Amino acid sequence: xxxxxxxxxxxxxxxxxxVIPAWLxxxxxxxxxxxxxxxxxxxxxxxKPVTRxxxxxxxxxxxxxxxxxxxxxxxxEHKQQERKLEERRVR
Numbered sequence: 033x034x035x036x037x038x039x040x041x042x043x044x045x046x047x048x049x050x051v052i053p054a055w056l057x058x059x060x061x062x063x064x065x066x067x068x069x070x071x072x073x074x075x076x077x078x079x080k081p082v083t084r085x086x087x088x089x090x091x092x093x094x095x096x097x098x099x100x101x102x103x104x105x106x107x108x109e110h111k112q113q114e115r116k117l118e119e120r121r122v123r
Contacts, residue, residue: 061084062083
């Protein structure tokens with residue numbers, strides 16, 4: 033099944049919780065207590081579940097090549113971008 037082609041709806045509760053359809057939870061191996069990374073994008077909110085399945089797919093993803101920026105540099109840039117987003121939200 034190509035999950036990027038299939039659309040569905042989600043619901044937000046009064047606490048800001050998101051209800052994700054069962055077919056998506058099964059497709060992405062989301063179980064009770066699964067954590068997710070949430071990211072603001074130009075298109076909206078991106079939710080990436082952190083499951084054993086996703087972690088196995090990502091092994092080796094953080095390996096650095098000669099000439100790559102260090103993790104500390106990338107993290108500092110990310111934090112700076114987060115601060116800018118927060119400043120825009122406060123205004």
